[in-house]
Amino acid sequence: MPLVVLCGRPGSGKTRRAAELREALGGAGRAAHVVSEAAGGGRAALRAEVQRLLNRRDVVIADAGNEARSIRYELYCAARQAGTASCLLLCLGGRDGPDLPPFEAPDPRNRWDRPLLAVRAEEPLPLDALRAALFEGAAPVPHRSTRPQPLRSAGFLHGLDRLTQDVLTAVVAAQRGGALPGEAVPVPGVPEGLVLSRPVSLAELSRLRRQFISYTKMQEGCEENLPRLAAMFVQYLSRSIQ
Template identity: 30%
Template sequence: MALITISGYPSSGKTRRAQQLRDDLEARLQDSNYTGPKLKVSIISDDTLSIPRDVYNDGRAEKTARAALFTAVQRQMAQDTILIMDSMNYIKGFRYQMYCAAREQKLRVCTRRRARLYSGNLGKPFASLRRAFINGSLDSPLFTVPWTDDDVPIDEIWKAVTEGNVKPPNAGTQAVPKAPTDALRTLEHATTSMVAAIMAEQSASQGLGGPVTLTLSATVKPRITLPARNLTLSELQRLKRQFVTVHKKAITLGTTEKGAVDWSEESIADKFAVYIEGNLKP
């Protein structure tokens, strides 16, 4: 349903605000006038995961703690849950990571920032921590709660988590479609067969060119338009190497094409025919 990220300095009242927010949201969900879907409100924090405060004194330990927080957030994200993430969340990249995860689950998001600064033993240089917050204030919608306020802006937050826009998953974070295990073998076999078939067709037609149908197998018969000249084997082999190199990357690293990618011999032969037509000299 929604992810609410609380971001603030140590000992600035984040947990109290998270509890206020949970109580207010639960009261609205239980109100007789509420007619929306059945929802629950959950809080994830250092306390709920038994993460000690001193982990923030050590960069490596803090990284492990953030990983535990993020894993817990991912597990509890759901369409029937308003999830409150109560931690310092001062690193912009970490907030963005949770933001992308929420978009993957098609959840609404909002950030509540604590506006009160406290000094003392923070476990990190205070100036560095302050800069991290200032440089990472691009969260939207963003609600800043001054320390003097008695409560959170529940009306605005309620509207954001129940009526706000649900943004589609970020293209850069979507799972990359994987090619079948025999795709590389099929790629090599189809392109090699195409080169051999073109050379045989050219020999039989004496280089007349024009549209022809090549027969690679009983079911694979790509069409290609050849130029009215003799093509050399080295010329076709060069185009084959270029085509294979490009498609090997797509097979091993994944492709950004939408939907399932067809790595069948017929599909590869058709693509190679188009590639040859577009790259052959007249």
């Protein structure tokens, strides 16, 4: 369920709005949690607690000044990683002064500052707009790097490890046997072999193997491609070794 990020200067009524939001957005089968920076621990603790509470059922309300763009971006990324919608509620008014943190006003051109809703102290919450932003809008798609990796069977992982290691063993043995750049190195499972453009150390080959395994484990539909992965690995090496 979604994340509401409150934003505003001291004295703008954020804590009162957080309580109103908890009352309005919570309900049967759906809790509304308020995470307050005033509870202690600062920015890191706020972000960690928000990440812990984000799930597919409840609403999380971040009650803090969130005056810096970087803070709002971190919270946006937490919601994106959880695959849930978020919105920013700007509480207008409040105090300003040289002894207070500088306030970086939200800009709706930034993806982490939208949807942006604003409310003054004397105004009621824009609940219809809030509900539309949180419950009707599409959640951002997590980046591939932040998605959980697909689960793979032990047999697939063992097969992937073995076939890539067999390729490395063949390449190292061929180089030790005097294979020259431009010659085709015989590789198990790949009839055309691998043509190296230059000598390659075991350390470099091992690094490329780790990269290929990590990339392959993140891809959907790899189980059925196991018989072809040796050829895919050889192609990967060929492109990487230039």
